[in-house]
Amino acid sequence: MQSSDVISINIWQVIISLLNLLILFLILKKFLYKPVKNILAQRQQMVDENFEKAKKAEEDALSAKASYEEKLAGAKAEADEILKKANKRAERKSDKIVSGAKAKADDIIRQAQNDARLEKQKAQSEIKHEITEVSTMISEKILEREIKPADHRDFINSFIEKIGENDD
Amino acid sequence: MKSEERSFRIVDALLLLMMIIPFLCGIALHVMFKPSSDDIEIAGALIFFTIKMPFQDLPITESQVNSWLVIIAVFFLCLFLTHGLSATKPTRRQHLAEMAIELAENLVHSNMGDYFSGFVPFVAAIMVLSVFSSLLTLIGLYPPTSDFNVVAGWALLVFILITYYKMKCGPVHYLKSFGDPVPFLAPLNIISEVATPISMAFRHYGNVLSGSVISVLVAAGLQGLTKLALGRIEGFIGEFPFFQIGIPAILSIYFDLFSGCLQAFIFAMLTMLYIATGFPEDDYKEKMKKKKMKLQKEN
Numbered sequence: 001m002q003s004s005d006v007i008s009i010n011i012w013q014v015i016i017s018l019l020n021l022l023i024l025f026l027i028l029k030k031f032l033y034k035p036v037k038n039i040l041a042q043r044q045q046m047v048d049e050n051f052e053k054a055k056k057a058e059e060d061a062l063s064a065k066a067s068y069e070e071k072l073a074g075a076k077a078e079a080d081e082i083l084k085k086a087n088k089r090a091e092r093k094s095d096k097i098v099s100g101a102k103a104k105a106d107d108i109i110r111q112a113q114n115d116a117r118l119e120k121q122k123a124q125s126e127i128k129h130e131i132t133e134v135s136t137m138i139s140e141k142i143l144e145r146e147i148k149p150a151d152h153r154d155f156i157n158s159f160i161e162k163i164g165e166n167d168d
Numbered sequence: 169m170k171s172e173e174r175s176f177r178i179v180d181a182l183l184l185l186m187m188i189i190p191f192l193c194g195i196a197l198h199v200m201f202k203p204s205s206d207d208i209e210i211a212g213a214l215i216f217f218t219i220k221m222p223f224q225d226l227p228i229t230e231s232q233v234n235s236w237l238v239i240i241a242v243f244f245l246c247l248f249l250t251h252g253l254s255a256t257k258p259t260r261r262q263h264l265a266e267m268a269i270e271l272a273e274n275l276v277h278s279n280m281g282d283y284f285s286g287f288v289p290f291v292a293a294i295m296v297l298s299v300f301s302s303l304l305t306l307i308g309l310y311p312p313t314s315d316f317n318v319v320a321g322w323a324l325l326v327f328i329l330i331t332y333y334k335m336k337c338g339p340v341h342y343l344k345s346f347g348d349p350v351p352f353l354a355p356l357n358i359i360s361e362v363a364t365p366i367s368m369a370f371r372h373y374g375n376v377l378s379g380s381v382i383s384v385l386v387a388a389g390l391q392g393l394t395k396l397a398l399g400r401i402e403g404f405i406g407e408f409p410f411f412q413i414g415i416p417a418i419l420s421i422y423f424d425l426f427s428g429c430l431q432a433f434i435f436a437m438l439t440m441l442y443i444a445t446g447f448p449e450d451d452y453k454e455k456m457k458k459k460k461m462k463l464q465k466e467n
Contacts, residue, residue: 004212004229006377010317012226017312017321020235024242024297029289031246035253036265042255 132156176252183248190237194309197233210381213310231315238300238312268292279437280444287440294322295436302376302428306420313431314377320369326439327365333447337455341448368438375431379423387416 135156201214213229220226249265258266272292273285280287301312312318335342346357390411398405 002215004215004227004315006210006212007316008212009320010226011224012221013229013232013315013317014321014324016226016232017235017318018325019321020239020318021293021297021322021325024239025290025293027239027243027246028293028296031243032250032265033269033289033292035250036262036269039253039255039258039262040266046255 128157128160131160135160180248180251183244183251186244187241187248190241191304191307191309194234194237194304195307198230198309210384213312213315229315230310231312231318234304234309235297235301235312235318238297238304242296242300275436276440279440281449283447283449284440284444287443291436291440294439295432297322298372298432298435299429302432303424305380305424305428311376311380311428313372313428314380316369316373319373319435320365322435323365323369323372326368326442329439330364330442330446333443337448337451341451345448364442368435372431372435375427379427383416383419383423386419387412390415 132153136152139152197216198214201216213231215227215229216233218225218227249261251261252259253262253265269288269292272288272295276284276288276291298313301318304311331342334345346354346361348357391409394409394411398410
């Protein structure tokens with residue numbers, strides 16, 4: 001078997017080698033570069049889509065948050081108003097109750113005073129009566145004789161009335 | 169699901185096998201046709217057969233066959249790397265493929281600019297073909313890059329591309345560029361233009377061939393040295409080439425691995441730089457602008 005020379009130039013071999021390089025270029029382009037590039041583009045697209053989705057979700061969340069905050073503020077104001085109203089109503093009610101109670105108490109006190117006065121008068125007249133009787137009996141014993149109660153009562157009554165006046 | 173996985177595995181194994189088979193075939197051919205000889209021999213590629221052609225007969229040699237083997241192996245490597253691509257769940261080999269492409273893209277973009285982004289597969293093809301061809305020496309095959317014709321073919325293609333991009337502004341602009349900066353330097357410019365592909369081809373070819381030549385010489389020298397040192401001892405010790413253990417391997421790391429990859433890188437680099445610098449980008453843009461204006465005026 002023969003060997004070629006170390007340095008030999010053959011046009012056909014040069015052309016074959018040129019075509020070899022071209023063929024390898026096409027192979028690499030078709031079977032490696034294009035598929036991988038496609039996959040990379042797909043991945044890029046997916047990433048972009050996800051990014052877009054995330055952005056949209058964030059926007060949604062922000063808008064929802066804003067609306068919630070607005071609603072919350074409204075609810076607070078409403079609650080404040082309700083509280084104020086309830087306070088006012090309670091105050092009015094309590095005022096009414098207190099004033100009613102006061103009136104009632106005044107009534108009771110007045111009645112009690114009245115009762116006391118009546119009682120006092122009653123007691124006074126009773127005491128007067130009793131004293132009259134007692135004194136009549138005492139005078140009867142002292143005088144050892146019958147006195148006419150009718151004559152005497154007038155006299156004692158007038159006396160006791162004087163005492164009562166001094167008492168007061 | 170499971171049967172799908174199994175078929176996926178089977179295809180994988182087949183692709184890997186098809187990747188390796190070309191190299192095994194190359195080794196088989198080499199072993200079958202290489203005449204064995206103990207002499208120091210620095211020869212070109214083995215000629216398998218010759219085809220009658222006009223101008224010159226075409227001998228089909230080891231360099232052609234090995235180039236084809238490399239192309240077949242790379243083809244199946246591509247299929248293997250892109251087998252089961254997915255956008256969501258990238259496998260390890262997909263990462264590898266993406267990394268390689270990104271690397272090539274970065275290289276092309278940083279050296280040529282965005283206009284030449286279509287050159288990524290071409291530059292990758294130059295690199296891959298050159299590296300794989302040079303590394304064939306590692307499995308004992310004849311590296312096609314140490315055949316001048318192979319590298320000259322690539323350089324010729326690069327030269328055609330350079331000229332094509334220089335011609336983008338029209339042939340008049342191309343011819344005028346030779347009179348730059350002073351018209352009487354035109355002959356020198358023409359010589360440097362023609363020298364570009366020749367120097368590229370010879371640089372690559374020379375480096376790889378010199379590596380193999382030096383490796384052969386050193387191996388032979390070491391054999392002689394062993395004979396000189398231990399030859400007088402009778403028997404096994406006298407005949408066994410002790411000095412040939414290890415030292416050629418270290419040389420091989422430089423001449424085959426490092427130099428092969430470096431030359432591939434240099435060749436790709438020069439390709440990119442020559443094409444990018446030869447292309448008159450500003451003039452071309454101006455021309456396109458004028459063309460656009462004209463079209464707008466006509467409309």
